[in-house]
Amino acid sequence: MKLEFLSFDFDKFASEMQNLKEKKHFDYLVTIVGEDFGEEGLGCVYILENTDNHERCSVKMLAKTQICGDGMSSNGTGVTDGQLIPYIPTVSNIWRVADLLEREVYDFYGIVFLGHPDMRRLFLRSDFKGHPFRKDWQFNDEYTLEDDIEPDYGLEYYLDKDGHLQSKQNKLFGPDDYVINIGPQHPSTHGVLRLQTVLNGETVKRVYPHLGYIHRGIEKMCENMTYPQTLALTDRLNYLSAMMHRHALVGVIEEGMGVELTDRIKYIRTIMDELQRLDSHLLYVGCCAQDMGALTAFLYSMRDREHVLNCMEETTGGRLIQNYYRIGGLQDDIDPNFVKNVKDLVKYMKPIIQEYVDVFGDNIITHNRFEKVGPMSLEDCISYAVTGPAGRASGWKNDVRKNHPYDMYSQVEWEQITMTGCDTMDRYTCHIQEMYQSLHIIEQLIDNIPEGDFYVKQKPIIKVPEGQWYFSVEGASGEFGVYLDSRGDKSPYRLKMRPMGLSLTGALDPMLRGQKIADLVATGAAIDFVIPDIDR
Amino acid sequence: MEVRKPRIKSIPYEEWNDNASLEKIIEELHEGGVNVVTGSLDQLINWGRANSLWSLTFATSCCGIEFMACGCARYDFARFGFEVTRNSPRQADLIMCAGTITHKMAPALKRLYDEMAEPKYVIAVGGCAISGGPFKSSYHVVKGIEEIVPVDVFIPGCPPRPEAIMYGMMQLQRKVKIEKFFGGANHKQTQEERELGVSNEELTFRHKLGDHRREPIVVTDVPQDFVDEMKTASEQVRPEVNPAPTEVKVEEDKA
Numbered sequence: 001m002k003l004e005f006l007s008f009d010f011d012k013f014a015s016e017m018q019n020l021k022e023k024k025h026f027d028y029l030v031t032i033v034g035e036d037f038g039e040e041g042l043g044c045v046y047i048l049e050n051t052d053n054h055e056r057c058s059v060k061m062l063a064k065t066q067i068c069g070d071g072m073s074s075n076g077t078g079v080t081d082g083q084l085i086p087y088i089p090t091v092s093n094i095w096r097v098a099d100l101l102e103r104e105v106y107d108f109y110g111i112v113f114l115g116h117p118d119m120r121r122l123f124l125r126s127d128f129k130g131h132p133f134r135k136d137w138q139f140n141d142e143y144t145l146e147d148d149i150e151p152d153y154g155l156e157y158y159l160d161k162d163g164h165l166q167s168k169q170n171k172l173f174g175p176d177d178y179v180i181n182i183g184p185q186h187p188s189t190h191g192v193l194r195l196q197t198v199l200n201g202e203t204v205k206r207v208y209p210h211l212g213y214i215h216r217g218i219e220k221m222c223e224n225m226t227y228p229q230t231l232a233l234t235d236r237l238n239y240l241s242a243m244m245h246r247h248a249l250v251g252v253i254e255e256g257m258g259v260e261l262t263d264r265i266k267y268i269r270t271i272m273d274e275l276q277r278l279d280s281h282l283l284y285v286g287c288c289a290q291d292m293g294a295l296t297a298f299l300y301s302m303r304d305r306e307h308v309l310n311c312m313e314e315t316t317g318g319r320l321i322q323n324y325y326r327i328g329g330l331q332d333d334i335d336p337n338f339v340k341n342v343k344d345l346v347k348y349m350k351p352i353i354q355e356y357v358d359v360f361g362d363n364i365i366t367h368n369r370f371e372k373v374g375p376m377s378l379e380d381c382i383s384y385a386v387t388g389p390a391g392r393a394s395g396w397k398n399d400v401r402k403n404h405p406y407d408m409y410s411q412v413e414w415e416q417i418t419m420t421g422c423d424t425m426d427r428y429t430c431h432i433q434e435m436y437q438s439l440h441i442i443e444q445l446i447d448n449i450p451e452g453d454f455y456v457k458q459k460p461i462i463k464v465p466e467g468q469w470y471f472s473v474e475g476a477s478g479e480f481g482v483y484l485d486s487r488g489d490k491s492p493y494r495l496k497m498r499p500m501g502l503s504l505t506g507a508l509d510p511m512l513r514g515q516k517i518a519d520l521v522a523t524g525a526a527i528d529f530v531i532p533d534i535d536r
Numbered sequence: 537m538e539v540r541k542p543r544i545k546s547i548p549y550e551e552w553n554d555n556a557s558l559e560k561i562i563e564e565l566h567e568g569g570v571n572v573v574t575g576s577l578d579q580l581i582n583w584g585r586a587n588s589l590w591s592l593t594f595a596t597s598c599c600g601i602e603f604m605a606c607g608c609a610r611y612d613f614a615r616f617g618f619e620v621t622r623n624s625p626r627q628a629d630l631i632m633c634a635g636t637i638t639h640k641m642a643p644a645l646k647r648l649y650d651e652m653a654e655p656k657y658v659i660a661v662g663g664c665a666i667s668g669g670p671f672k673s674s675y676h677v678v679k680g681i682e683e684i685v686p687v688d689v690f691i692p693g694c695p696p697r698p699e700a701i702m703y704g705m706m707q708l709q710r711k712v713k714i715e716k717f718f719g720g721a722n723h724k725q726t727q728e729e730r731e732l733g734v735s736n737e738e739l740t741f742r743h744k745l746g747d748h749r750r751e752p753i754v755v756t757d758v759p760q761d762f763v764d765e766m767k768t769a770s771e772q773v774r775p776e777v778n779p780a781p782t783e784v785k786v787e788e789d790k791a
């Protein structure tokens with residue numbers, strides 16, 4: 001989607017954004033992109049969607065700057081005293097997902113959001129110097145093995161009655177709060193996620209997610225790479241959705257360049273995406289079981305995952321990191337045995353999915369641990385932007401393949417799975433049902449792959465014309481999108497990925513308040529996040 | 537490592553160095569119906585250790601999934617005795633460092649390594665753990681975990697295939713098998729070493745790891761409001777404590 005920005009006056013920004021939500025029903029905030037626009041200064045791009053007719057719009061907002069000299073900013077260290085601080089009014093009270101998104105922008109660009117109650121860094125250490133995504137940031141990769149002393153308060157910025165920028169501290173914990181850290185090295189967090197959990201006895205009062213333990217700065221690295229080079233990094237975001245991630249990136253570049261793909265490419269990409277989804281969901285089903293202590297069920301699904309990997313491996317050569325799509329098509333044609341192998345796989349998989357349900361999904365223990373656990377209503381799901389199967393379990397029809405069809409998805413017959421339980425059990429069932437749908441899509445396409453080129457030849461140096469684009473695909477656990485700002489160069493000016501898991505992590509807190517601590521493991525297992533995807 | 541002179545009444549010391557006489561003794565024992573196997577105890581223990589390597593589950597990204605695949609039915613590294621993974625560093629023999637280590641994670645990795653008991657090993661799995669891999673130009677990635685902890689085996693790949701991971705673990709087995717278990721980390725200290733007052737672990741590995749004994753943590757900047765709070769809290773408690781001794785005194789007076 002080529003972006004045409006709306007822009008609002010600074011003073012009216014908050015009310016205009018409120019209007020967009022209330023009157024025009026743009027109730028799903030897809031992402032907030034922080035950007036250093038160069039001479040224009042720092043600012044943000046907001047991408048919004050209307051969940052009724054799936055129309056999308058984007059708003060560009062430039063930050064004003066002012067000196068904040070009360071000694072409180074930058075966690076009381078006084079480092080930013082006398083420096084210009086850019087600021088924008090918050091939208092976190094309109095769309096709840098903005099809570100984490102704005103903290104991300106603050107972390108990378110140093111833009112503060114007026115009225116946001118908790119302006120702390122999200123990914124980087126609290127003693128990190130500067131804001132790395134600014135164009136004038138001096139590269140520095142020194143590190144220390146000392147522990148990070150984190151502030152126990154968040155800063156809230158506001159304009160006082162004279163229009164001066166001020167800040168105040170909001171305590172994160174009460175004096176009698178019992179706080180435990182889950183992670184960053186914990187078997188049930190699926191990677192290096194850290195959840196600072198406030199407990200009252202066994203009941204969860206609050207969850208503060210701490211991210212960035214696997215933050216590699218991929219977006220920043222992309223700014224110094226040519227377009228074909230950037231492709232290598234996306235597979236390593238969510239390695240279980242490697243194909244889809246790369247699909248989104250090549251998709252946005254191809255859209256920018258106006259490349260027309262052959263039908264053969266579209267067919268193969270769709271099949272590969274669905275195989276990858278199958279792979280990811282199989283691992284999900286296994287990990288869900290393992291987190292609940294059912295090791296046998298884990299082994300069953302991992303056994304069948306190897307069959308899926310075999311199918312992909314013969315063509316792509318990789319098990320996890322596939323490196324298969326490239327700008328203008330595919331790296332290579334499909335293997336001669338691919339069609340036969342995939343057909344065998346579909347035949348094998350169809351009856352066997354029921355086996356996972358028999359072994360684990362319909363177990364009485366599973367039902368007791370999953371049902372009514374981590375509930376989230378449809379309204380909250382949209383506000384917290386819980387996309388993917390987790391959102392569909394609450395009845396939100398958010399599948400990008402239906403709403404913004406790409407490649408062959410509009411031409412095959414398949415059903416969008418939605419449920420009404422709003423709980424962990426339905427999130428699990430949704431994944432199971434989606435595996436059948438993936439098989440169904442593959443079945444329809446595999447026999448009809450048309451003849452044609454697998455690669456549309458591109459110039460040796462790929463340049464994207466000036467402009468901004470956003471392209472999203474349905475990843476295994478939600479919408480994965482890429483925002484590209486090109487200035488006509490051979491490398492992107494700004495590349496921003498909308499990770500699937502960031503909003504899911506933000507939703508853990510409202511889901512788990514009032515639940516038991518053991519439910520945290522169940523909710524986290526069933527919500528399906530992969531941490532390297534969140535941290536990028 | 538110095539070998540102390542063993543003293544056994546029936547065998548003169550010189551005969552320990554003489555294989556012919558040892559074999560003669562064993563033959564005599566065998567004839568008398570005694571089952572004897574000779575060999576070094578180190579070898580026996582290392583054979584056991586090498587075939588039961590417990591790893592700490594330390595998977596930060598993609599390589600971790602391949603490590604999981606190793607443990608499952610198709611590759612099944614239980615065949616080599618690697619299948620026990622521990623979540624606590626206290627129970628683990630080695631860290632499988634599977635994935636990128638970022639600046640924020642580095643202190644955690646160092647701490648987990650320090651918390652493990654000797655003998656301990658580190659395997660660096662994948663390009664990121666070896667050198668930073670594809671993220672070498674990043675501002676937030678450690679360029680190889682060898683900067684932080686000593687690495688025993690490097691397994692290249694991005695991510696390495698399960699076969700490669702198993703081959704790497706088998707290299708570690710070889711390394712374990714030629715180690716001096718009693719002579720190394722578990723040797724009996726000499727008089728001089730005892731006077732230093734440090735553990736064997738320190739003696740053996742200080743040159744490799746540096747002095748990792750920590751200074752005691754002394755809290756100096758206690759917030760004043762916390763001190764006041766504690767004071768008032770203790771004052772509230774005091775009246776309940778004081779009456780008891782006076783009562784005792786009264787009893788004594790009566791007596």
